[in-house]
Amino acid sequence: MSPSYETGHAKNVANFETLISFVTGYGAAYNPSNVAIQLTGLQTKAANAKTATENLNNLLAIYSTLVAARRDAFEPLSKLSTRVFNSLKASSASQSNIDSAETNHRKLQGRRASPKLTEEEKQSLIAVGKEVKQISVSQQSFDSQLDSLDKQIKLLSVIPAYAPNEVELQTATLTNLHTDLTQKNRATINQITTLSSARIARDEEMYNVEIGLIVVALDTKNYAKSLFGVSTPQYKQISSLPFKNQKI
Numbered sequence: 001m002s003p004s005y006e007t008g009h010a011k012n013v014a015n016f017e018t019l020i021s022f023v024t025g026y027g028a029a030y031n032p033s034n035v036a037i038q039l040t041g042l043q044t045k046a047a048n049a050k051t052a053t054e055n056l057n058n059l060l061a062i063y064s065t066l067v068a069a070r071r072d073a074f075e076p077l078s079k080l081s082t083r084v085f086n087s088l089k090a091s092s093a094s095q096s097n098i099d100s101a102e103t104n105h106r107k108l109q110g111r112r113a114s115p116k117l118t119e120e121e122k123q124s125l126i127a128v129g130k131e132v133k134q135i136s137v138s139q140q141s142f143d144s145q146l147d148s149l150d151k152q153i154k155l156l157s158v159i160p161a162y163a164p165n166e167v168e169l170q171t172a173t174l175t176n177l178h179t180d181l182t183q184k185n186r187a188t189i190n191q192i193t194t195l196s197s198a199r200i201a202r203d204e205e206m207y208n209v210e211i212g213l214i215v216v217a218l219d220t221k222n223y224a225k226s227l228f229g230v231s232t233p234q235y236k237q238i239s240s241l242p243f244k245n246q247k248i
Contacts, residue, residue: 008246009206013049015241016213019220020046022237029227036211037220045205049213052202059198063191070142070184077145077181080168081108084152087169093161104152108145142185149178207245217243 020042023030035041085105089098153174156162167173206213221238228234 008244009053009202012206012213012243012246013046013053015243016042016046016049016217019217019238019241022234023220023224025237026224026227026234030224032223034219034223036216037223042216042220045213045216049202049205052198052205056195056198056202059191059195063188063195066184066188066191070181070188073181073184074142074145077149078109080177081105081149081152083166084156084169084174087164087166088156088159088162091159091161091163093159097155097159097161100155101152104148104155107148108152142181146178146182146185149174149181153178214243214245217241 020039023039023042030039032038036045082105085101088101093101153171156174157171162171164170204212209215221235221241224235224238230239
């Protein structure tokens with residue numbers, strides 16, 4: 001996701017706090033009937049928007065950590081699959097069993113036919129509400145890798161000839177690996193759901209068309225314009241403060 005996109009929300013909050021500072025300086029002259037743009041209403045809106053923004057930022061940091069952990073955990077899988085397959089070929093397993101294992105191994109080794117977004121890139125786009133239209137043609141998604149690994153483990157478990165001395169190649173170890181990878185994948189997916197909910201809450205505070213921070217800021221400007229006049233120093237203090245709708 002674009003860093004400037006997330007920075008834009010923080011800039012709106014910072015400008016809103018600047019707006020409040022100028023409004024406070026107006027003193028008793030600033031006395032709107034609209035509760036939402038009264039000083040206490042502005043302060044509450046600023047606090048809520050800041051909390052929602054900071055909460056989302058915290059969740060984004062957690063998401064980045066989970067993505068990195070999952071990527072690092074899956075990265076050795078391709079080489080491990082090669083070792084497992086070679087170990088099976090070196091055993092007395094039948095050719096039909098080897099052929100079946102090769103199918104699973106090939107899926108674990110698959111590469112994209114043409115450049116595609118990485119899984120992290122696709123999920124990051126999903127996390128910010130963008131539609132991802134690309135379709136994987138190589139079964140290299142994390143879910144597919146997990147499925148292929150599970151099939152390989154189950155196949156090896158019923159081949160008596162597959163009995164490697166190397167602990168890391170044994171089916172019990174591979175089963176534990178599958179469990180760990182599944183947990184890391186699920187944790188990342190769950191975090192995307194949490195992120196989506198937090199983003200909705202942030203956007204509600206910031207960009208709701210009736211009570212969002214942007215609308216409140218513009219209403220405040222309009223009240224100051226009506227109170228002091230468009231050419232007055234007081235209005236000019238806040239008229240140039242930018243508030244941009246970042247919701248997508």
